[in-house]
Amino acid sequence: MQILHKIAQIFSITTQDRGVRIMLKRIYEKPRLVFGCGNPLFGDDGFGAEVIRLLETEYHLPNDVACLDVGTAVRDILFDMLLSGKYPRQIIIVDAMAFKEAAPGEICEIGLDDIQPAKIVDYSLHQFPTTNMLKELRQHTDIDVRILVVNPAVILPEVHPGLSEPVQAAVRPMCERILGLLAPVSQGSPGGDAGGRSLVFRVGALAAHLGVHRNTVTNWIKTGKLNARPTIGKKYLVEETELERFARDAGIEQAAWRTAMDAGTRHSLVPGAFLSTPSDQKEVPMSQSSIGAVMVVGGGIAGIQATLDLAESGFFVHMVEKSAGIGGVMAQLDKTYPTNDCAM
Amino acid sequence: MNLLTLSEVVGVSGREGNFTVTVKQHPRYIDMDKCIACGLCAEKCPKKVEDEFNMGLNKRKAVYIKYGQSVPLKYAIDPAHCIYLTRGKCRACEKFCPTGAINFDDKEKIVTLQVGAVILAPGYKPFDPSPYDFYGYKKIGDVVTSLEYERLLSASGPCMGHLKRPSDNREPRRIAWIQCVGSRSTNRCTNAYCSSVCCMYAIKQALVTAEHLTGDGLQQSIFYMDIRSPGKEFERFYEDARAKGVNFVRARPHSIDPGPDGHGVRLRYTTEAGETLVEDFDMTVLSVGLEAPADARQIADTFGITLDEFGFARTEAFAPVSSTRPGVFVTGAFQGPKAIPRSVAEASTAAAEAAHLLIDARGTLTHEKTYPAERDVSGEAARIGVFVCSCGINIAGVVDVKAVAAYAATLPNVVFVDNNLFTCSADTQVLIAKKIAEHGLNRIVVAACTPRTHEPLFQETLKETGLNAYLIEMANIRNQNAWVHQKMPERATEKAKDQVRMAVAKASRMAPLDRLRVAVNQKALVIGGGVAGMTAALTLADQKIPVVLLESSGRLGGNAWRLTDTDTGVPIRPMLEDLIGQVEGHPEIRVMKNARLKTAVGSVGNFVSQIEVDGQTLAVTYGAAVVAVGAREAVPEEYSYGESDRVMTHLEFDAFADGHGVEIKQASSVVFIQCVGSREPKRPYCSRVCCTHTMKSAIRLKTLNPDVQIYVLYRDIRTYGKREVLYQKARELGVIFIRYEVESKPSVRPEASGLTVSVFDPILQRPLELSADYLVLAAAVEPNDDRQLVELYKCGQNEDGFLNEAHPKLRPVDMSVDGLFVAGLCNYPKPVDESIAQAKAAAARAAVLLARHEMHLDAIKSFVTADCDGCALCVDVCPYRAISLEEFQDADGHPRKRIKTDPALCKGCGLCMATCPKGGVLVHGFTLEQIGAQVEAALKVPKVS
DSSP states (O other), X not given: OHHHHHHHHHHHHHSTTSOHHHHHHHHHHOSEEEEEEXXXXXXXXXXXXXXXXXXXXXXXXXXXXXXXXXXXXXXXXXXXXXXXXXXXXXXXXXXXXXXXXXXXXXXXXXXXXXXOHHHHGGGEETTEEEEEHHXXXXXXXXXXXXXXXXXXXXXXXXXXXXXXXXXXXXHHXXXXXXXXXXXXXXXXXXXXXXXXXXXXXXXXXXXXXXXXXXHHHHHHHHXXXXXXXXXXXXXXXXXXXXXXXXXXXXXXXXHHHHHHHHHOSSSOOOTTOTTOOGGGGOOOOHHHHOOSEEEEEOOSHHHHHHHHHHHHTXXXXXXXXXXXXXXXXXXGOSEETTTTEEOO | OEEEOSEEEEEXXXXXXXXXXXXXXXXXSBOTTTOOOOOHHHHHOOOEEEOGXXXXXXXXXXXXXXXTTOBSOOOEEOTTTOHHHHHSOOOHHHHHOTTOOBOTXXXXXEEEEEXXXXXXXXXXXXXXXXXXXXXXXXXSTTEEEHHHHHHHHOTTSTTTTOOOOTTTOOOOSEEEEEEEESSSOOSSSOOOSOOSSHHHHHHHHHHHHHHHOOSSSOEEEEEOSSOOOOSTTHHHHHHHHHHTTOEXXXXXXXXXXXXXXXXXXXXXEEOTTSOEEEEEESEEEEEEOEEOOTTHHHHHHHHTOOBOTTSSBOOBTTBTTBOSSTTEEEOGGGSSOOOHHHHHHHHHHHHXXXXXXXXXXXXXXXXXXXXXXXXOOTTSOXXXXXXXXXXXXXXXXXXXXXXXXXXXXXXXXXEEEEXXXXXXXXXXXXXXXXXXXHHTOOEEEEEESOHHHHXXXXXXXXXXXXXXXXXXXXXXXXXXXXXXXXXXXXXXXXXXXXXXXXXXHHHHTOOOOOOEEEEOOOOEEEEOOBHHHHHHXXXXXXXXOOEEEEOSSSSTBGGGGGOOBOTTOOBHHHXXXXXXXXXXXXXXXXXXXXXXXXOOEEXXXXXXXXXXXXXXXXXXXXXXXXXXXXXXXXXXXXXXXXXXXXXXXXXXXXXXXHHOHHHHHHOSEXXXXXXXXXXXXXXXXXXXXXHHHHHHHHHHHHHHOTTOEEEEEESSOOOOGGGHHHHHHHHHTTOEEEEOOGGGOOEEEEETTEEEEEEEETTTTEEEEEEESEEEEEEOEEEOOOHHHHHHHTOOBOTTSOBOOSBTTTBSSBXXXXXXXXXXXXXSOOOHHHHHHHHHHHHHHHHHHHTSSEEEEOSXXXXXXXXXXXXXXXXXXXXXXXXXXXXXXXXTSXXXXXXXXXXXXXXXXXXXXXXXXXXXXXXXTSOHHHHHHHHHHHTTOOOOO
């Protein structure tokens, strides 16, 4: 969360009177997000911030929408979102970006590939300009990513706050355009209204959050102490209220079950699942998707024994050995204790 | 399976059940299909390189095999040193390779593999002492690391097993070992843990050294801090070394200098009594510790797993092989320093976890090979085909193979003869199959190398052509002839003819043999309902194997009810209750409490037992059993135990502390005495768990009340592995450790106000009197009385009463009786996390057996003939108890006796056949007639028809 603090610090300059921390938290709670990008200190680049300000003050937005003036930090926020594994349903990006043959103040929705080369760095991982995080999000999750831009009149090289006239005039039309894009909420959308939310989790991950053994969680479910329904991919579905009730009854620390709840949306709690391949997201039952092969890394005595056991019980084994032959250190030993048997 | 050598994993994506792994395979520059490991390439290669297998103590060539028995036995070219690959000229190996296996166009390959689970077993890195000048390593010629010393001792090592010291190649007489080099040290390196294996390997090296050297003036000195031998039979090994004169010195040499004449090593050290000594040795061995592999961080990043503070893979106490990423398991020394038996057992544990995860996909990617129907050759006269192998020049360079082939053609029953460059090559297999069909061959003789490596290949060829796999005989004219008679080619050729004649004589009398198929009863019995037994039962049941779990008492859980937490501080009670809940609720597990095993008959795959439950007797059938009958805390017989309430064992003190928090907090002094009942003549073993238990109790007391005085009276502190951090913490908290000798044990005087403990302090060199509110005795772990079980199954136990494994290193959870597996305390004292790992391993091994409907046994088994008269001489010699005596009625109705052999138990060793004076029991494939024919052929005795 170091990044979050860093962003929070940056934000407190541009959005002094708004509770930045609360704002940031909202992006993890709301399924539909509007990000205004750009730096108000440089002329028309402040368009995004102005759109957000207007949306928040003059428009009545549905309560599952969060607006955020992200300034120049959209990259960090997207990266954080990828890491968190908690994805919204829709992201709308508002920015000022020059596009061909358009008058200043003209509004346009562009595709991910239409982002200007100069701008693309904003949406890329630090030092990895080829990794467009928006593309990542669109490809590997089912987030609806939209980009709305205004053609700026002037983006001045020196500090000069304030929008040009044509761009200032585009603020209100842009707000309306955004409202039109905010699709109606479908029933049971993940991370929807706070009450009656369902969590999907794996036993091991939930156990890790609650600080108990995974078998304990399995047992709760088996005995019906925790009302959870099995769902696809060896996961369980539990109502948030049910988890809270159970956690209170079982005397589990509030901090523990709160983090479990925060972590458990429709995406798994499995660590290391970010930037993963598309096949990850196909939630098909284990019996259909699991592969009857195991990779053993290392050809020493431990690797050899694991390989033999698996091969003999019906699994295909790929053994990966760094050197030209297997045997490991044990092959180098002369004799072994305590029997003085030959190691070979 | 698919073996990818010279390979490394570069990317992993996906999740448990379905990972995509990208592997980079470096070029070998040798075609593995063509290489026959003749070694010519290495002989001709002009480039010499330090041999890393021998720790750089000698040279290998740039084209090399790692070691003589390497698997795969295929050469590889080292691109960093090959003259052609580095400077563009040479290619000598290519010119001389007889099979054209050299391929300089070989390229790096990227392979993408789909797997359901990953097991990481990358091993460890021996600590490198070269950055630390005070060890003198690399500066003083005769200072070597223990792994280098291992190679110096090895018969396959750089000095062929004739121990020589590096500086002048002279045989050393006086050798010193320095322990804890790169272990238990936070001063210069950060390895705070104990490497767990160095004490034992140093003792082994000292003992093996004594076998290598003869004469007077031999001395092996081991300089140590604590001797740690907390494993099965380890303490005996240590005592044996002491008895054989290995000198154990409790001191750490502070200066390591070259010997006076530039050879050898001069050590300076201070004894416990404060005396500084200078001693010269011919050689010094640094007992280097185990570190996480050099690429541990990279492995962790690639696989997305977490490492612990020492760089080893992080696991949890109750999931000892599960990494922090689901579907990725870790085993061996990568998880933490450990010796071979635990590595092997936990490898089985990892296999069990992977199998459990992928249970639904079992068998989807493996398939059984099918063969044509077997041709019935019983009515046919023998038609023998002889294939004489040149093995490149391995055989042909010495033996005149053409002459041998020509001679073979003259032998009776031989209808076809051929000489091949490599009889084992793939194209020759096609040729053999073709000739079998063309000439109607029904027996095959291959004159080549050893049947140990190549007979299965030829058996496969025979089966593919519809011939019985046992209709082949091999004459080993390479290992037993060409290789050993290189200087006598003519006589070697004559010997080869003799060998072929013998093989043909035997082949003429060979008959088809059937591999026995035994139906497997796919159910398991688990004996003992403690943590080990329950874990084993659950592991099996999760693999859909029905389990009967026997518990002798009225409740499951055993000793674990009396334990508080693990060495890493994880509470045991929730895990235990959870485990019991799962076991009792599992549809595949039938729990029988108050149950007693009364009988056990049968053999692997098919056992039957009678079990008495609440006065009723039930019959249970099963294919395999896991024995986990536990052990118990011994009752101390000394230190005023039983005389004063203030003297308690560990488990009693834990229970007392639980209910008397106030008294415990007010205590001003607590004394612990270690090795109570352990490491003594009555129980000459270390109980493994007590030192760690003491550390935990002492830390808990010091945390409750920092002012309490705690004294630990010990012989050696044995907090092995990562448990060492507990010892350090206890010392940091101010716990006082006082060592005592077994000859002068502490004494205890109970008084009205408390206890007085007297002990001699070897540092102060004076007796001390300690007053104590409580005295905690680290009582031994002793086995339950398992004699009945041993009698029922005819399984083994050691002198101390612990049940034995089949092999301490390679089969640590199998028992000597096939189909029986062992786990937990009944095998040897161990903490609960190790019990869990062992139980999962035992269950995994049992599951391998129980996963199949039927087992194929080898056809080489003993059988009874009509000549058996029931004298029973063979019954006693059978090491596998496969022979029993039975009574029957002959044709005339007279009662008679004869023996019966159990093919499932028989291993075909032939001891019975050699013992029988009447030819009453023979072994298939090695009958008296067959062996007799070979002997006659060898002696050229004219054949008696």
